[in-house]
Amino acid sequence: MRLGIEMGMTLIDTAQMYAEGGAEEVVGDAIATSQVLYNLEQRGIEFDVLPWSQQQRLPTMAYCPIGQGGKMLANALLKQVAARHDVTPAQVALAWILRQDSVIAIPKAVRPEHVRLNAQAALLQLEAGDLEALDQAFRAPQHKQRLAMV
Numbered sequence: 001m002r003l004g005i006e007m008g009m010t011l012i013d014t015a016q017m018y019a020e021g022g023a024e025e026v027v028g029d030a031i032a033t034s035q036v037l038y039n040l041e042q043r044g045i046e047f048d049v050l051p052w053s054q055q056q057r058l059p060t061m062a063y064c065p066i067g068q069g070g071k072m073l074a075n076a077l078l079k080q081v082a083a084r085h086d087v088t089p090a091q092v093a094l095a096w097i098l099r100q101d102s103v104i105a106i107p108k109a110v111r112p113e114h115v116r117l118n119a120q121a122a123l124l125q126l127e128a129g130d131l132e133a134l135d136q137a138f139r140a141p142q143h144k145q146r147l148a149m150v
């Protein structure tokens, strides 16, 4: 892996990255971030990849953070939390990811209104009650899961 990085490799296969004894020795100085699919519906990384990354002080970058604008945003509890804060479900989904210091989100938005809303989501502070409601609607993983990807 070190040789690959020295040769200019910028993307590393996740299976190798998180394998037992895999990247620990080079993570600190050579890898800027771990870009993984992470959103309310896809929480698998919380079981192992995320704690491992935090232990290595490796920031996590969540792709597809709003579930590609799909059915996740229609969830009733998510809508309730959004209504409580007078924001949109997508903004709650982003604030939920940003609740953790070491995790950033890269929502894709073409529509200017979406760009504005997504930027504003960084200011939204979810409360303990919100997080509990979201945990009810979108369960945290109880066992190791195959890394989700699109």
Ligand SMILES: NC(=O)c1ccc[n+]([C@@H]2O[C@H](COP(=O)([O-])OP(=O)(O)OC[C@H]3O[C@@H](n4cnc5c(N)ncnc54)[C@H](OP(=O)(O)O)[C@@H]3O)[C@@H](O)[C@H]2O)c1
Binding pocket: 035, 036, 062, 063, 064, 065, 066, 067, 068, 069, 070, 088, 090, 091, 106, 107, 108, 109, 110, 111, 113, 114, 115, 117, 118, 149, 150
């Ligand atoms: N590393 C990887 O393997 C990998 C894989 C997939 C994606 N990515 C990256 O991750 C980023 C995002 O992924 P993604 O586009 O698949 O999923 P996403 O960001 O979860 O969803 C994007 C969709 O959500 C809509 N949207 C954006 N903001 C919204 C808002 N505030 N309210 C409602 N809908 C909203 C967008 O609509 P509009 O565009 O019409 O505004 C678009 O249809 C991209 O930059 C992509 O390059 C990386």
